[in-house]
Amino acid sequence: MENKRRLFALITPPSVFLLFFFMVPLVIMALYTLKASSFGPLLPFSFTAFENFFSNPSYFVLLLNSSRLALLTAVLSILLAYPVAYYLVFYTGARRVMLLTLLILPAWISYLLRVLAWKVILGSEGLLNQLLIQAGLIQDGAPILLYSQAAVLITLVYVWIPFAALPIFAAMERIDPRLHEAAADLGASPSVTFWRVTFPLTMPGVASAFFFVFIPTLGEWVTPTLVGGVSGIMYGNLIQDQFGRALNWPLGALMSMVLLVLVGVFSYIFNRFIPITEVPVSS
Amino acid sequence: MKLNKIKNVVLLLLAAAVLAACGGSAAAPNTQLIVLEWSGYEEPSYWEPFALQHPEIAPEYSFFGEDAEAFSKAQSGFQFDVVHPCGSWWGLYVEAGLVQPLDVSRLSNFDKLFPTLAEHGQFDGKQYFIPWDWAYESITVRTDLVDEVPDSWADLWDPQYAGQVAIFDSGESTFLTAAYALGYDPYNTTPEQQEAIKQHLIALKPNLLTYWVDYTEINQLLAAGDVAVGANTWNDAWATLADEGYQVEYVNPKEGRISYACGFGISANSTNVDLAYDYINALIDAQSNANMANDFYYGAANMESVPLLDPDLVDVFQFDDPAVLASSNFQHPLTQEQRQMMTTIWNEVKAEQ
Numbered sequence: 001m002e003n004k005r006r007l008f009a010l011i012t013p014p015s016v017f018l019l020f021f022f023m024v025p026l027v028i029m030a031l032y033t034l035k036a037s038s039f040g041p042l043l044p045f046s047f048t049a050f051e052n053f054f055s056n057p058s059y060f061v062l063l064l065n066s067s068r069l070a071l072l073t074a075v076l077s078i079l080l081a082y083p084v085a086y087y088l089v090f091y092t093g094a095r096r097v098m099l100l101t102l103l104i105l106p107a108w109i110s111y112l113l114r115v116l117a118w119k120v121i122l123g124s125e126g127l128l129n130q131l132l133i134q135a136g137l138i139q140d141g142a143p144i145l146l147y148s149q150a151a152v153l154i155t156l157v158y159v160w161i162p163f164a165a166l167p168i169f170a171a172m173e174r175i176d177p178r179l180h181e182a183a184a185d186l187g188a189s190p191s192v193t194f195w196r197v198t199f200p201l202t203m204p205g206v207a208s209a210f211f212f213v214f215i216p217t218l219g220e221w222v223t224p225t226l227v228g229g230v231s232g233i234m235y236g237n238l239i240q241d242q243f244g245r246a247l248n249w250p251l252g253a254l255m256s257m258v259l260l261v262l263v264g265v266f267s268y269i270f271n272r273f274i275p276i277t278e279v280p281v282s283s
Numbered sequence: 284m285k286l287n288k289i290k291n292v293v294l295l296l297l298a299a300a301v302l303a304a305c306g307g308s309a310a311a312p313n314t315q316l317i318v319l320e321w322s323g324y325e326e327p328s329y330w331e332p333f334a335l336q337h338p339e340i341a342p343e344y345s346f347f348g349e350d351a352e353a354f355s356k357a358q359s360g361f362q363f364d365v366v367h368p369c370g371s372w373w374g375l376y377v378e379a380g381l382v383q384p385l386d387v388s389r390l391s392n393f394d395k396l397f398p399t400l401a402e403h404g405q406f407d408g409k410q411y412f413i414p415w416d417w418a419y420e421s422i423t424v425r426t427d428l429v430d431e432v433p434d435s436w437a438d439l440w441d442p443q444y445a446g447q448v449a450i451f452d453s454g455e456s457t458f459l460t461a462a463y464a465l466g467y468d469p470y471n472t473t474p475e476q477q478e479a480i481k482q483h484l485i486a487l488k489p490n491l492l493t494y495w496v497d498y499t500e501i502n503q504l505l506a507a508g509d510v511a512v513g514a515n516t517w518n519d520a521w522a523t524l525a526d527e528g529y530q531v532e533y534v535n536p537k538e539g540r541i542s543y544a545c546g547f548g549i550s551a552n553s554t555n556v557d558l559a560y561d562y563i564n565a566l567i568d569a570q571s572n573a574n575m576a577n578d579f580y581y582g583a584a585n586m587e588s589v590p591l592l593d594p595d596l597v598d599v600f601q602f603d604d605p606a607v608l609a610s611s612n613f614q615h616p617l618t619q620e621q622r623q624m625m626t627t628i629w630n631e632v633k634a635e636q
Contacts, residue, residue, distance in 0.1 A: 037619065038355065038358075039355075039358050039359075039379075052627065056631060056634075058631055058634040058635045058636075059634050061634070061635075061636055062634040062636060065636055123507060123509065124507055124508055124509050125507050125508070146509070147492050147493045147509075225496065228493075229491075229492055229493035229494075230488055230491045230492065230493060230494065231636065233633055233634075233636075237633070238630055238633065238634055241626070241630055241633075242630070244349065244351055244352070245349065245351045245452075245453060245454060245626060246351075246454060246623070246626035246627070246629075246630060247351050247354065247355060247622070247623075247626075248623060248626065248627070
């Protein structure tokens with residue numbers, strides 16, 4: 001009884017907060033999809049936003065492109081973060097906390113500033129171009145990388161590597177070192193040990209890293225605005241436009257809802273078809 | 284006993300707070316002025332006569348970065364006294380009943396305004412907005428980076444500028460640009476013409492490096508040489524770059540530059556109408572208006588401001604010749620449907636990949 005009461009006291013404040021500041025706004029947002037215009041009454045319902053959205057295939061093409069970009073960002077971030085986490089956990093001993101802090105350190109600087117820094121690096125008078133010109137590889141300073149989908153990808157991967165490394169790091173740290181000894185005793189080579197023992201045990205970390213990166217990237221709009229140019233635009237940019245310049249909140253709400261559903265579908269597929277094996281470990 | 288005492292103290296404090304709050308709101312009318320304004324225009328030299336007249340009052344500013352933001356703020360019930368939207372949005376404020384008809388006899392400087400500009404602030408024969416600043420949207424070119432300087436809006440589509448153009452990220456501006464390039468009247472288009480405009484804007488994409496969102500961005504793009512052609516840029520792009528010694532030209536396209544004016548209206552719910560009139564009258568004072576225009580390289584609505592403007596700029600932008608407003612493509616107020624149509628087209632263009 002006492003326990004129940006304590007639990008109740010503990011979960012009530014966050015639940016109330018989530019209810020009023022997350023669930024209620026979400027429902028309001030859903031209702032906005034049925035409004036005739038940004039302002040004015042909710043009733044009578046109007047399906048203009050739905051007609052607009054579903055009659056226009058270019059929105060879906062963009063959504064598909066953005067999903068592909070988010071997927072690529074997540075996979076690349078994990079590929080780059082995995083060895084970093086591996087090195088930190090197994091080779092740095094007591095210095096690992098300090099090194100981990102160093103890895104996270106750039107994330108303490110404003111996100112906007114870090115993205116803008118890439119503009120300085122990739123721009124026509126930027127560091128990369130200067131380097132290539134000095135090396136005699138290119139002649140004039142055309143912005144070869146900035147304002148493209150590649151620029152968006154590079155910037156996003158850079159931004160997300162530390163966040164992808166964290167859950168992988170945590171998963172690796174939990175691995176009992178005696179498992180490696182046991183594997184070695186049983187005659188497994190280091191690579192067999194990695195693929196049969198370490199890697200499966202880090203899968204839950206990899207999975208959370210994937211969602212950590214994939215979901216926010218799918219709705220991203222700041223990075224494409226700054227470095228994406230015409231070809232690097234993402235679905236999130238159009239949502240932002242609907243709520244800003246276009247003043248078409250119903251369509252913006254609908255586009256957000258479609259994104260939400262899509263994220264749900266992706267999560268379901270991921271959990272359903274990519275089994276995250278929890279290898280039972282007895283101590 | 285002790286607990287009760289604390290309770291009493293708390294109650295007393297609460298009561299005091301409530302009283303203080305009531306006192307504050309009861310004294311509110313005519314002691315404060317809330318201005319919904321673009322950031323940058325709060326500069327005291329733009330309304331000095333108001334400060335002399337009402338030394339005890341400091342206008343309070345609520346800033347916005349684009350017209351859509353200001354309109355949705357006003358529409359959502361934000362309490363303001365004075366608002367400063369641009370001409371193509373004026374109609375929406377009037378339509379939504381957010382601003383009140385003005386008694387121009389209360390503005391001693393009103394008669395000094397260019398009549399052509401003042402007329403744009405009238406709806407149903409009543410004056411709702413008082414113009415203050417006016418400017419162009421045209422093409423700024425880095426002449427050292429192109430073989431040929433474009434001389435029309437249609438030239439933006441010329442393949443020689445492939446990847447060298449940045450255009451203003453605005454449904455309204457891009458729609459106007461494509462319409463003029465195709466020879467349509469943008470304020471009176473058929474659905475077929477709208478489709479043609481959309482296809483034409485999609486066809487512009489190979490020439491575009493990026494869309495620009497704010498003026499500092501396009502100025503940087505042009506200065507860095509990332510783009511050579513800045514489409515739908517304002518006066519300041521040319522003036523800033525020329526000041527810094529870049530070789531730039533502000534094109535006068537065959538189809539005519541786009542021009543626009545912005546100005547002030549008074550909220551339908553204002554409780555400080557007297558102050559609002561005094562504030563607007565101070566803004567359109569010849570010297571105040573010139574101070575603003577010189578800082579931003581804009582035109583001034585007050586005819587008597589012209590001699591106070593930078594003569595070089597008057598020359599380049601024909602600030603002394605109100606006929607230029609008639610001969611250029613002055614931005615009309617848009618209805619909600621027109622704006623929706625234009626922004627929808629632009630979003631579809633951007634989504635196309």
